[in-house]
Amino acid sequence: MPAxxxxxxxAKVVSPRSGEDPKTTALDSAAPLVLTPQVRNDTLRCQxxxxxxxxIALWSRPSGQKTMAATPNQGPVVDHFDxxxxxxxxxxxxxxxxGLEPYYGNPxxxxxxxxxxxxxxxxxxxxFIAYFKKKRGYDITPWLPANLQKGYNYASYKRPNAALDYSxxxxxxxxxxxxxxxxxxxxxxxxxxxxxxxxEKRGMLHRTQAYGMPMDMMANxxxxxxxxxxxxxxxxxxxxxxxxxxxxxxxPILSAESVVFINRAYTTTPQKIRLAVDKLxxxxxxxxxxxxxxxxxxxxxxxxxx
Numbered sequence: 001m002p003a004x005x006x007x008x009x010x011a012k013v014v015s016p017r018s019g020e021d022p023k024t025t026a027l028d029s030a031a032p033l034v035l036t037p038q039v040r041n042d043t044l045r046c047q048x049x050x051x052x053x054x055x056i057a058l059w060s061r062p063s064g065q066k067t068m069a070a071t072p073n074q075g076p077v078v079d080h081f082d083x084x085x086x087x088x089x090x091x092x093x094x095x096x097x098x099g100l101e102p103y104y105g106n107p108x109x110x111x112x113x114x115x116x117x118x119x120x121x122x123x124x125x126x127x128f129i130a131y132f133k134k135k136r137g138y139d140i141t142p143w144l145p146a147n148l149q150k151g152y153n154y155a156s157y158k159r160p161n162a163a164l165d166y167s168x169x170x171x172x173x174x175x176x177x178x179x180x181x182x183x184x185x186x187x188x189x190x191x192x193x194x195x196x197x198x199x200e201k202r203g204m205l206h207r208t209q210a211y212g213m214p215m216d217m218m219a220n221x222x223x224x225x226x227x228x229x230x231x232x233x234x235x236x237x238x239x240x241x242x243x244x245x246x247x248x249x250x251x252p253i254l255s256a257e258s259v260v261f262i263n264r265a266y267t268t269t270p271q272k273i274r275l276a277v278d279k280l281x282x283x284x285x286x287x288x289x290x291x292x293x294x295x296x297x298x299x300x301x302x303x304x305x306x
């Protein structure tokens with residue numbers, strides 16, 4: 001999909017605010033103007049009042065993120081915020097063209113989606129503005145610049161913690177909170193719920209790790225046929241987030257990516273396996289899954305593998 005204009009805005013630039021990053025442009029919260037209706041044929045014609053104004057054009061475009069495993073020839077990840085594309089992807093992966101239909105349900109029980117580790121500055125969907133108005137009760141369009149930050153929606157271990165591009169003031173966190181809540185709900189609607197419905201209609205289940213980005217993890221876990229957590233070097237409370245989602249939304253199975261620890265690939269003695277699995281059971285897990293891969297996956301950060 002080519003890039004699309006989301007909004008064209010104008011806001012007054014004010015003096016830098018105390019405590020803000022000097023790379024952040026401070027804007028007057030009383031005067032953001034939405035100029036999108038005045039754009040014709042990619043040209044903006046407008047007359048602004050006197051003052052120092054910043055013109056901001058916001059575009060939606062594909063992130064271009066590639067899959068994190070398999071081979072270098074893999075294409076970009078599916079658009080998680082477009083349910084039609086999600087369905088088309090499943091039709092390609094497990095649809096009639098594959099010959100897998102006779103095996104739906106047995107032995108092909110479920111399709112698994114791992115945790116949501118993206119590499120994108122900010123998530124957006126074509127229905128975001130309308131969905132936001134419906135859910136949050138106001139128009140986010142004039143305040144979109146408060147959400148612009150390089151690498152914000154990167155996986156936590158890749159986030160560069162760049163300065164915010166723009167600021168309207170100390171209450172901007174409310175705008176970012178509402179933005180994150182809406183994006184999390186859209187991920188649930190367009191991807192997790194769509195996946196579950198598509199697969200369950202065909203006698204299969206949707207198993208997923210509903211975390212990796214700012215969202216209501218418990219609610220999105222409840223949209224999966226089988227919520228999943230994973231062995232982690234951390235407190236049991238992290239595991240119980242998915243366990244709570246399973247219990248709150250009546251999902252009787254809670255699976256876990258088990259006995260897999262970053263930078264500790266070969267510490268799988270029987271004693272350590274027993275300790276890790278007992279911890280999962282204590283946190284509410286009732287199905288253990290050991291994650292392997294049917295191909296050679298040798299990223300630089302994991303070192304040599306046998």
